[in-house]
Structures are given as C-alpha cells and as structure tokens.
Amino acid sequence: MDIDELISKLTLEEKASLCSGIDMWRTKPIEKISLPSITMTDGPHGVRKQDSEKEKQGIFTSAPATCFPTASLTACSFDRELLEAEGGAIAEECIKEDIQILLGPGTNIKRSPLCGRNFEYFSEDPFLSSSLSSSFIKGVQNRGVGCCLKHFAVNNQENRRLSVDAKVDERTLHEIYLASFEDAIKASKPVSVMCSYNKVNGTYASENPYLLTEILRKKWGFNGIVISDWGAVNDRAKGIDAGLNLEMPSSMGVNDKEIVKAVKNGTLSEKALDKMVYELIETIFKLYNDKKHIDNPSLFHDNHELARKAARESIVLLKNEGVLPLNPNDKICFIGEFAEKPRFQGGGSSNINPISIDTVMNEVSKICNVDYSKGFSSTEDILDEDLFKEAILKSKDSDVCVIFAGLPNSFESEGYDRSHMRLPDAQNKLIDEILKVQKNVVIVLQNGSPIEMPWIDSTRGILEAYLGGEASGSAIVDILFGKQNPCGKLAETFPKKLSHNPSYLYYDGEKDDAVYGEGIFVGYRYYDKKDLEVLFPFGHGLSYTNFEYSNMKLDKDKIFEDETLKVTVDIKNTGDFPGKEIAQLYIGKKEKGFAIRPIMELKGFEKVFLDKGETKTITFLLNKRSFSYYNTKLNDFHIESGDYIIYIGKSSRNIILKEEVYVESKVKIDYAITINTAFKDILEVKGGEEFLSSLTKDMPIFNTDIKESPLTDMFRGMYKEMTLRSVGMFMYPRMNNDELQKKIDDFFYK
Numbered sequence: 001m002d003i004d005e006l007i008s009k010l011t012l013e014e015k016a017s018l019c020s021g022i023d024m025w026r027t028k029p030i031e032k033i034s035l036p037s038i039t040m041t042d043g044p045h046g047v048r049k050q051d052s053e054k055e056k057q058g059i060f061t062s063a064p065a066t067c068f069p070t071a072s073l074t075a076c077s078f079d080r081e082l083l084e085a086e087g088g089a090i091a092e093e094c095i096k097e098d099i100q101i102l103l104g105p106g107t108n109i110k111r112s113p114l115c116g117r118n119f120e121y122f123s124e125d126p127f128l129s130s131s132l133s134s135s136f137i138k139g140v141q142n143r144g145v146g147c148c149l150k151h152f153a154v155n156n157q158e159n160r161r162l163s164v165d166a167k168v169d170e171r172t173l174h175e176i177y178l179a180s181f182e183d184a185i186k187a188s189k190p191v192s193v194m195c196s197y198n199k200v201n202g203t204y205a206s207e208n209p210y211l212l213t214e215i216l217r218k219k220w221g222f223n224g225i226v227i228s229d230w231g232a233v234n235d236r237a238k239g240i241d242a243g244l245n246l247e248m249p250s251s252m253g254v255n256d257k258e259i260v261k262a263v264k265n266g267t268l269s270e271k272a273l274d275k276m277v278y279e280l281i282e283t284i285f286k287l288y289n290d291k292k293h294i295d296n297p298s299l300f301h302d303n304h305e306l307a308r309k310a311a312r313e314s315i316v317l318l319k320n321e322g323v324l325p326l327n328p329n330d331k332i333c334f335i336g337e338f339a340e341k342p343r344f345q346g347g348g349s350s351n352i353n354p355i356s357i358d359t360v361m362n363e364v365s366k367i368c369n370v371d372y373s374k375g376f377s378s379t380e381d382i383l384d385e386d387l388f389k390e391a392i393l394k395s396k397d398s399d400v401c402v403i404f405a406g407l408p409n410s411f412e413s414e415g416y417d418r419s420h421m422r423l424p425d426a427q428n429k430l431i432d433e434i435l436k437v438q439k440n441v442v443i444v445l446q447n448g449s450p451i452e453m454p455w456i457d458s459t460r461g462i463l464e465a466y467l468g469g470e471a472s473g474s475a476i477v478d479i480l481f482g483k484q485n486p487c488g489k490l491a492e493t494f495p496k497k498l499s500h501n502p503s504y505l506y507y508d509g510e511k512d513d514a515v516y517g518e519g520i521f522v523g524y525r526y527y528d529k530k531d532l533e534v535l536f537p538f539g540h541g542l543s544y545t546n547f548e549y550s551n552m553k554l555d556k557d558k559i560f561e562d563e564t565l566k567v568t569v570d571i572k573n574t575g576d577f578p579g580k581e582i583a584q585l586y587i588g589k590k591e592k593g594f595a596i597r598p599i600m601e602l603k604g605f606e607k608v609f610l611d612k613g614e615t616k617t618i619t620f621l622l623n624k625r626s627f628s629y630y631n632t633k634l635n636d637f638h639i640e641s642g643d644y645i646i647y648i649g650k651s652s653r654n655i656i657l658k659e660e661v662y663v664e665s666k667v668k669i670d671y672a673i674t675i676n677t678a679f680k681d682i683l684e685v686k687g688g689e690e691f692l693s694s695l696t697k698d699m700p701i702f703n704t705d706i707k708e709s710p711l712t713d714m715f716r717g718m719y720k721e722m723t724l725r726s727v728g729m730f731m732y733p734r735m736n737n738d739e740l741q742k743k744i745d746d747f748f749y750k
C-alpha cells in the first residue's frame with residue numbers, strides 16, 4: 001500500500017482530523033481512503049472495555065474480564081515467561097472484545113512509596129522494570145494486538161500530575177527514568193507509546209521534541225505512534241511538531257482547527273503533519289489487518305487459572321519464623337475483613353470488572369475449618385470496640401492467628417498520592433492487641449506499595465500479597481498451607497520509615513516544581529550507598545526450602561567493552577520442598593573513578609525451578625550496558641575502564657558470591673581535558689603524569705625532587721589542585737592559553 005499516495009488524497013482538514021480520536025476509545029475512520037477505525041482500551045492488568053456509545057458509564061461498568069494481579073505484584077515474580085503469558089492471555093480477551101490496542105503496561109519508576117499509582121508500576125529498578133515490560137509487550141503483540149507503553153516519561157507522582165514539572169538532571173533521566181522504557185521499546189517494539197501528563201524539564205511530555213523525537217525515534221529507533229494520555233494535550237500544533245501522533249480522547253474538532261490554523265500561518269509545517277499522519281495510517285492498517293479471531297469457550301476459566309498462577313508465583317514471603325506453612329490440623333483463626341472482601345486491584349483507569357473473585361474465606365473452607373472474626377473494616381479506618389474484643393478473644397483461643405491487613409481503596413489510587421506510609425491506625429492497633437495474647441501471628445498484606453510495620457519484631461510470619469487480582473484469595477491460601485512454595489521477591493525496597501526514602505526531602509515539590517534532587521540514587525541505590533538499614537531490601541523473598549549457591553565462574557577475567565561476559569553459578573535445593581529461586585546479579589565498580597556511582601546495580605536475574613536435592617547451573621550474559629553509566633559529555637552510556645565486582649545474591653542485601661573482572665573501554669578519557677582541568681584529574685589519565693612533568697619539571701616549586709620538609713605535603717596538595725591555566729605563565733618556555741591547549745590536544749587527542 002502506498003501511504004504517501006493515500007495522504008495525497010486527503011485535504012489539510014482531513015489530515016488534521018485524523019490526529020485525534022473519534023470518541024473516547026476509537027480512532028477516526030476515513031472512508032475515502034478506506035481507512036478503518038481501531039479501538040483501544042485500558043490496561044494494563046486486564047481489559048476494561050467500555051461501550052463507546054455510552055462512554056459516560058464510568059469506570060466500574062466495563063465488560064466482564066479477567067482481573068490479573070497488578071504490576072506491583074507480578075514484578076515480584078521476576079519471571080519473564082509469566083509476564084509474557086499474562087500479556088498473551090489479556091490479548092486474547094482484547095481479541096474477543098475487538099480491541100486493537102491495550103493501554104499498558106505502565107513502566108514508570110517507583111520513586112516514592114507515596115505515589116498513588118505505584119501499584120500499576122513494576123519497580124524502583126529500571127533494568128527489572130524494562131525487562132518485565134518487554135516480556136509483557138511480547139506476549140500481547142505476538143497475538144496481533146498492540147501495546148501502548150505508558151506513561152512516557154518521568155510520571156512518578158499523581159499529585160499535580162497534569163501540571164507538575166519533573167526537573168531531573170540529564171544523567172538521571174537516562175540512567176533511571178528513560179532506561180525503564182528503553183529496553184522494552186528496543187527489544188519488544190510496542191506499536192505505541194503514551195506520553196504522560198506532566199512536564200519534563202519545562203516542557204509538557206505531549207509537546208516535548210527531545211522525548212518524542214530525539215530520544216524515542218532517533219536514539220531508540222521507535223517507529224510506532226505516540227498517543228497522548230487522556231487529556232494530556234496542551235498545545236496541539238506543538239505536539240504535532242514534537243512527534244505526538246494521536247490526541248485522545250477526541251478533541252471534538254477543537255484541536256483539528258488549531259492544527260489547520262498553524263499550518264496555514266506557517267507555525268507548523270505540513271510536512272510535520274504528514275509525518276504524523278503517515279505513521280498513524282500505517283499503524284492503523286497494520287493492526288486492523290492483523291486482527292485475529294478467537295474461539296475458546298474456556299477463555300475466562302483458563303485466564304482465571306493463569307491469574308491464580310501469576311499471584312502464586314509472585315507473592316512474597318517476607319518473614320517466617322517457623323510458623324508457615326500452616327498445619328490444617330491446628331486451631332487456626334483468621335482476622336480481618338480482607339479475608340472475605342479482598343482488595344485485589346487498584347483504583348482508577350486500570351479498574352477491571354472481574355469475572356469471578358476468589359476469597360480467602362471461601363478457599364480455606366475447602367481445606368479445613370478456621371475460626372474467623374472481621375476485626376476491622378477493609379474500606380475504612382474505624383476502631384470498633386466490639387469487633388476488636390471478639391477478634392482478640394478468638395485469636396487468644398487459637399494455635400495460630402492470621403491477620404489479613406492492608407490498605408483500603410481510599411488510601412491509594414490513581415489521581416492522588418498517599419500522605420503517609422502507614423496502615424490504617426485501627427489495623428495497627430488491633431495487631432498490637434492480638435500480639436499481646438498470641439505469639440503465633442502471621443500478617444498477610446494487601447496493599448499497592450510499601451507500608452511501615454511497627455509490629456514487625458513480634459510477628460512470626462509476614463506474607464506480602466500486594467493487589468493480587470481476582471484469584472488472589474486462592475493464591476494466598478495455596479501459599480499459607482504449603483500447596484505452593486512461595487517464590488516471589490520484592491521488586492522494591494521497604495524502607496523502615498517514609499523519611500528514609502531518598503525522595504523524601506523533595507517529593508512534594510514546590511507547587512508545580514518537582515526537583516528530583518536525589519538523582520540516580522533511587523531505591524536500593526540510595527539505601528545501599530547510605531548504608532541505611534531497611535525493613536526489607538530490594539530482591540528479598542523467602543521460601544519453604546533452602547538454596548545453596550556455589551561455583552561462580554566468569555568466562556574471562558578481562559573484557560573489552562564490546563565483548564560479552566558469561567557468568568555461571570550453580571544453585572542447589574537443599575531443603576524439603578521443591579521450589580523456585582530467583583538469583584540476582586549486581587555489578588559495582590570496585591574503586592571510585594570519574595563518575596559517582598551506586599555501590600551496585602541489578603544487571604541480571606534468573607528464576608529457576610529445583611526439585612528437592614536438585615542442582616542447576618544458571619547463566620547470565622553481560623554486555624557493555626551492564627557496566628555503563630550515562631556520561632553527559634559523551635551523551636551516551638559509557639564504561640570507565642577498571643575493575644568491576646560482580647555480585648550474585650539471593651537479594652540486594654544477601655550477596656552470596658562475588659568475582660572481579662577488568663573491563664576496558666574504547667573511550668580512553670571520561671572527561672575532556674582542558675587548560676582548566678585540575679592536575680589531579682590529569683594525573684589519573686594514562687600518560688597524565690608524564691605529560692605534566694614534561695611541562696612543570698623546570699618549575700622549582702613543582703620539582704618532584706624537593707626535600708622532605710613540613711611543607712612538602714602542602715606543596716604536593718597544592719600541585720594536585722593546580723590547573724595549566726594557573727601555572728602557564730610560570731612555565732619555561734612561557735605559553736599562553738592557546739599554546740597550552742594545543743599541547744594538551746597534541747598529547748591526548750592525536
């Protein structure tokens with residue numbers, strides 16, 4: 001099909017009209033060129049198909065669909081195949097509903113536990129977040145349905161989400177916030193990307209040429225379409241110029257006129273408009289022609305089972321002092337309304353109208369009798385004396401008590417941020433009271449992001465179930481009774497308290513200015529560097545069995561930056577249950593070089609199933625990016641030559657093995673040497689000492705043969721702080737600044 005020819009048949013007005021939807025969820029068809037309309041829908045944890053005709057219905061009345069666990073939970077699976085399977089299953093429901101684009105996944109970084117939408121995002125770590133997004137996209141798109149990766153970019157808070165200006169330095173932008181999108185876009189090629197509501201460094205994401213053109217298209221090779229978040233458009237003509245193809249929902253013609261006006265008065269080139277239209281037409285035809293048919297009468301049943309599996313493979317056993325798995329023959333008491341009314345999804349645009357909901361109480365009744373007391377409400381923070389008394393009595397009168405605690409819907413949601421990191425006071429109070437009468441207490445948590453745990457030392461077991469989708473109830477019971485061995489690990493750090501979080505000093509910003517003052521030190525990168533104790537570290541998760549790591553091997557002890565390094569390690573299941581282990585590989589530079597860097601960063605993870613007594617060898621492949629940081633002078637990721645430590649661990653704070661490798665960069669100098677570069681920096685560069693002594697040898701003050709005296713240290717110190725500019729006039733022969741710079745260029749750059 002010749003798209004240029006189709007475009008040539010369209011009037012300026014028709015082209016402009018294509019750049020926004022026809023309604024809430026569909027693109028505009030144009031009969032004259034046989035362009036069909038395609039439909040999109042939320043996303044990301046299931047299909048929220050709303051009737052376009054009756055779009056005022058609101059978010060709770062969408063067509064029934066399978067509600068999968070939220071990303072905050074599935075991230076803890078560290079399981080690429082699982083995410084791909086979930087993507088595929090959701091795509092099949094899209095096909096059933098005649099949807100061509102699923103609005104998801106959401107891959108923004110969890111900067112603060114307060115972000116109301118953290119439940120919809122994967123991690124505080126860009127490598128993990130991007131890898132899992134990538135797998136999910138593959139799963140969806142392999143079925144011929146498109147993804148819309150969102151929200152591009154730096155959308156890390158709900159507070160002021162339409163007006164906030166995320167002020168983030170260049171290195172942090174690339175190394176943390178963009179990196180979370182980068183691999184997913186390069187490796188899985190989503191057909192579309194959703195630009196976020198916020199500004200990034202002064203410009204709305206919806207009209208940001210740096211983000212939408214320079215980075216996305218030119219640097220990463222993205223060739224799909226950019227869709228605005230719903231209502232994110234500020235200046236439509238600027239958006240066209242910057243690379244925003246489609247405004248959603250429909251602008252009802254208002255912005256079509258703005259586009260036409262801008263082309264007519266010359267502020268927008270028709271060529272820029274044609275480019276946006278070209279990409280749109282290409283994508284619409286592709287998705288429309290790729291439409292598949294699905295005929296699976298057991299689709300919802302199969303997907304419910306997959307949702308259950310996804311939750312089982314992701315729930316994290318945070319603490320276990322021999323209290324789990326539960327013994328069905330014991331006298332067990334369940335407390336907390338979440339056991340009968342689970343909180344299994346987050347509020348806002350990702351809200352699914354689930355097919356069927358498994359509750360803990362229903363599921364446990366299939367195994368044994370447990371005593372139950374509501375104890376507290378799952379929707380409000382109200383202390384009810386009668387409920388408290390009953391719960392305390394029942395827990396006292398049991399062998400073990402499981403408390404189902406969590407955050408009510410109103411405590412976290414799309415659209416606003418949390419104001420603190422605590423559970424409702426009534427829940428904390430009841431937990432305290434129960435701990436006074438019962439020593440075998442297990443807490444099961446249903447929440448979208450971390451909470452403080454004032455009672456942690458007195459509880460014997462903690463299970464983090466996050467928001468586990470429609471089958472969360474059965475998945476929780478499977479784990480509590482040992483039908484499933486827990487195998488999830490945290491995709492984010494749980495700090496001891498909110499004030500420990502690195503963004504704490506800046507998070508609320510100054511009205512619309514949100515300064516990302518913590519820079520690259522997000523999540524564990526910060527807690528590790530500050531040597532802060534945390535409640536639970538990134539990557540932490542227990543199992544009912546034990547794993548031993550041994551025999552770590554690197555296939556080389558020195559590599560050049562374009563080579564691949566292979567790391568292998570043996571893992572053995574030495575306990576009494578079959579189980580899965582998530583081995584994590586982190587890398588850190590051994591000694592400080594030019595760049596300030598985290599102690600270590602996640603660069604590999606593998607999940608492996610091991611039967612009792614079984615050993616497997618797992619392999620990680622590392623490349624240039626694994627060792628790099630973003631160098632703002634080179635405008636690219638760059639490796640500093642030097643020794644790097646490769647850590648293999650069960651979590652970021654439980655490193656079992658480590659080895660070193662020397663990595664040699666192709667770029668010899670990490671920073672530009674000028675006449676204003678301090679001698680101490682020149683001395684670090686290969687040949688630097690030779691270069692300086694050739695210039696300063698005839699200056700008595702810097703004569704390296706000076707006799708040891710009380711002043712020697714001072715002279716040496718002063719020497720290191722000098723620059724060529726500052727001593728140029730004392731040199732022999734005397735040199736002006738230009739002559740000095742030429743010396744530098746001849747020596748280092750030729």
Ligand code: BGC
Binds near residue numbers: 042043
């Ligand atoms: C959300 C998007 C969502 C869209 C459509 C927006 O408010 O930020 O994530 O896809 O609405 O529901």
